[in-house]
Amino acid sequence: MKNRLIALLVSVVWLAGCQQEVPETVRSGLVYCAEGPPEHFNPQRVTSGTTIDIISQQLYDRLLDIDPENGNLLPGLAVSWQRSADGLIYDFTLRQDVKFHQTRFFSPSRPFNADDVVFTFERIMEPSHPYHFLGGGNYPYFQSVNWAALVQQVSAIGPNQVRFELSRPDSSFLSNLATDFAAILSAEYAANLLTDGQQALLDSRPIGTGPFRFREYQKDVLVRLYRNTDYWRGQSAMEQLVFDIVPNNAKRMAKLLTHECDIVAFPRLAELTLISERPDVKVQESTSMNVGFWAFNTTKAPFDQVKVRQALAIAINQSAILQAVYFNQATAAKGILPPTSWAFEQKLPDAEYNPQRARELLAESGLAAGFSMDIWAMPVQRLYNPNALKMAELIQADLANIGVTANIVSYEWNTFRRKLSEGEHDSVLIGWAADNPDPDNFFSPLLSCAAADSGSNRALWCDPTFDLLLSQALSTDNQEARRAYYLAAQRHLHAEMPLVAIAHSQRFQAINANVEGVIINPYGGIALFAARRVLP
Amino acid sequence: MIVFLLRRLFLLGTVLLGLSIFAFALGYLFPGDPLQNFSGLRYIDSTQRDLLISEYRLDQSYLAQYLAFLERIIAGNWGLSFASQQPLLQEIWQVLPATLELTAYALLLSFVLGVPFGILAAIKPQGVFGKTISGLALIGYSLPIFWWALLLIMFFCIGLGWFPSGGRIGVLYEIPNVTGFIMLDIMYADVSYQQAAFHDALTHLILPTLVLATYPTTVMIRFVRDAMLEVWDQNYIKTAKAKGLNRLQVLYRHGLRNALLPVIRQIGLQFSALITLAMLTEVIFSWPGIGRWLIDSIYQRNFPAIQSGLMIISTLVITVNMLTEILHTLFNPLARKS
Numbered sequence: 001m002k003n004r005l006i007a008l009l010v011s012v013v014w015l016a017g018c019q020q021e022v023p024e025t026v027r028s029g030l031v032y033c034a035e036g037p038p039e040h041f042n043p044q045r046v047t048s049g050t051t052i053d054i055i056s057q058q059l060y061d062r063l064l065d066i067d068p069e070n071g072n073l074l075p076g077l078a079v080s081w082q083r084s085a086d087g088l089i090y091d092f093t094l095r096q097d098v099k100f101h102q103t104r105f106f107s108p109s110r111p112f113n114a115d116d117v118v119f120t121f122e123r124i125m126e127p128s129h130p131y132h133f134l135g136g137g138n139y140p141y142f143q144s145v146n147w148a149a150l151v152q153q154v155s156a157i158g159p160n161q162v163r164f165e166l167s168r169p170d171s172s173f174l175s176n177l178a179t180d181f182a183a184i185l186s187a188e189y190a191a192n193l194l195t196d197g198q199q200a201l202l203d204s205r206p207i208g209t210g211p212f213r214f215r216e217y218q219k220d221v222l223v224r225l226y227r228n229t230d231y232w233r234g235q236s237a238m239e240q241l242v243f244d245i246v247p248n249n250a251k252r253m254a255k256l257l258t259h260e261c262d263i264v265a266f267p268r269l270a271e272l273t274l275i276s277e278r279p280d281v282k283v284q285e286s287t288s289m290n291v292g293f294w295a296f297n298t299t300k301a302p303f304d305q306v307k308v309r310q311a312l313a314i315a316i317n318q319s320a321i322l323q324a325v326y327f328n329q330a331t332a333a334k335g336i337l338p339p340t341s342w343a344f345e346q347k348l349p350d351a352e353y354n355p356q357r358a359r360e361l362l363a364e365s366g367l368a369a370g371f372s373m374d375i376w377a378m379p380v381q382r383l384y385n386p387n388a389l390k391m392a393e394l395i396q397a398d399l400a401n402i403g404v405t406a407n408i409v410s411y412e413w414n415t416f417r418r419k420l421s422e423g424e425h426d427s428v429l430i431g432w433a434a435d436n437p438d439p440d441n442f443f444s445p446l447l448s449c450a451a452a453d454s455g456s457n458r459a460l461w462c463d464p465t466f467d468l469l470l471s472q473a474l475s476t477d478n479q480e481a482r483r484a485y486y487l488a489a490q491r492h493l494h495a496e497m498p499l500v501a502i503a504h505s506q507r508f509q510a511i512n513a514n515v516e517g518v519i520i521n522p523y524g525g526i527a528l529f530a531a532r533r534v535l536p
Numbered sequence: 537m538i539v540f541l542l543r544r545l546f547l548l549g550t551v552l553l554g555l556s557i558f559a560f561a562l563g564y565l566f567p568g569d570p571l572q573n574f575s576g577l578r579y580i581d582s583t584q585r586d587l588l589i590s591e592y593r594l595d596q597s598y599l600a601q602y603l604a605f606l607e608r609i610i611a612g613n614w615g616l617s618f619a620s621q622q623p624l625l626q627e628i629w630q631v632l633p634a635t636l637e638l639t640a641y642a643l644l645l646s647f648v649l650g651v652p653f654g655i656l657a658a659i660k661p662q663g664v665f666g667k668t669i670s671g672l673a674l675i676g677y678s679l680p681i682f683w684w685a686l687l688l689i690m691f692f693c694i695g696l697g698w699f700p701s702g703g704r705i706g707v708l709y710e711i712p713n714v715t716g717f718i719m720l721d722i723m724y725a726d727v728s729y730q731q732a733a734f735h736d737a738l739t740h741l742i743l744p745t746l747v748l749a750t751y752p753t754t755v756m757i758r759f760v761r762d763a764m765l766e767v768w769d770q771n772y773i774k775t776a777k778a779k780g781l782n783r784l785q786v787l788y789r790h791g792l793r794n795a796l797l798p799v800i801r802q803i804g805l806q807f808s809a810l811i812t813l814a815m816l817t818e819v820i821f822s823w824p825g826i827g828r829w830l831i832d833s834i835y836q837r838n839f840p841a842i843q844s845g846l847m848i849i850s851t852l853v854i855t856v857n858m859l860t861e862i863l864h865t866l867f868n869p870l871a872r873k874s
Binding site for chain 2: 414
């Protein structure tokens, strides 16, 4: 009996331990371990980088793309474009013979054309559009750049010609079209769904023109994509692409080491040196346009007072945070714009740490006895803030020095973002990663009045002086003049302090050593089209 | 026997009644709007609100509301999940089989290992073998399983690379969900890599099963050992020995049968502990079962899901408890007397 048992045990372990022939489906598949689930599958409605990484570059194309090397615009679904002399009319010539995805739930009857572009942008702009209110009519990115007021009309002037008519010249318009949010959807698929009364599926069972097509989404478990064999840039080398959703950092790391994941999003900075020593893992590093910040809800007392915000800003020890949270793999931030941007204001002073002065400022605001506040810390690890909870604890300790009691609050990521948009927070530790190289991308989506309405302005700050500077900057095409406006905007921000910029982080990615071709775009999500496995 | 059965069924009914009242009360006890908590709808417009209020009888007495709640539960209309806006019952049916599968394998393993080792330990309780088994059982019994699980992951997954660290099957294997039981689903799946998928699922299964089985196995060993020792002292064993039966015969015909009777009852008593441990195991091994689902729901403040999850799990535990007790009584006439 005993012997037989042991024999059985040994055989089970042996069976599990021995290497079986790995089937083709596994060899030709790639697994990306993501830090969180996608909210849905329509980039137009997203602002979270988690969702953008999973869906944008994989499932969709845009009219224009951004060269990851130098930030220049490249032709995407549009092969060429022309701007009228007054800067109000843009004509795009579209690429022909681009096919939409053929899937179990949709077979396209025609190639991509101007109707799809018109459909895509009208959905965002027209409240009467049958799809506009799907998902609540929220298009955070487009609302934050005031798209509806900027673009008056999108029309097809030929089967492969599209015209955008603007209400005023806007120097960031083309950059906005190249962001991950401006993905082109299929008008035919939407029309079919409308006939079947299944509108909601448009954003949950996506159809695009991108290098991969949608197969299935098991909620909070995985997203499965297959390659688009008709992709206009050629076929991806990987037949299958799976996004395995692993919110726990340690588990993601474990899965990298056991080779269950080929690519791991956001490895912990503390572990970077450790994993880069392993021969089977390589660490990719790239500069990225991003900023981690601490935003105050300026609609709530006492954060509506400038002096209180300034006091809190100088009460925190920025260099300690850089050391403990970013492991010095980041640049200390002076303002929200990263130093790599051409509009960066060099003259801003370095962040100050002065608890004594902070206490005086509080006393001048009538808060000498201190007060109590909430710090919301995001539950996920993002590029701009690898560990918001730890940062919150450091800030909590710093604030205790000036007599402010801070409570740390956190929820599950989607819940967190929903409550944040509803303005329930006192202050929040969050950040922003750029979607395009235009400096406006750091100002309008984050701190304009339009963004305060759409919920992406975490400080809920609305300042006419600042908004005026932004619109003046957008209305000119002269780069020197634009720069002057942005410099003024940065100085204004520094004086008003609606948020405290903390750091600009490097982007890291841990990759299985035999995977190549993973492109990290400094202005947006990851692109896995060119990824392939090379056998050693 | 019939009186006994009726009494048990009556008890079952009372417990379920209490449970349903508690679940109903949760709709009010959770923060937020009771209508949202009951329906699971995140956004309710005014026409929908009126319609739901009359359907749920929220404008009437608590008793009427409770009855309406019961009707919905019985009809299978459990409301929607806050997080996904999908029907809850459907979500539960997707995750429950994974838990049952894992629990069943663990329970099976605890039998296969626990009973023979318990007997071995009882044969010579003071011998080296008996003492070793008892000692190991004591260690296993006291191990915090999350720590034990992490140790195993460290050693077997990261260190040796023998097993994957989580999930039910490699994510690149596309196995459609038919029954929810992964082994069955692989058999049903129309794919060319069935054999490899089966092997892969097995490697995923070993560590979670081992971890989950640790506690019940040790309980089983200690229980079987104690039961055997007690039975071994009984007069009828001495009689059997005196009749000249050899050791194996005595063990099988008289010892085992009587010693294993209380073990059946033990399963029922261990089941609730097992489900709790299954939740921990699922979280550690990313096993997509109801435990992980429920813990995610708690983290997401998904009140309707918490309500339904509690209802399902408690009903399951109570029913299994009751069934094993009835089985025990069926096999053991002595128990019927009390």
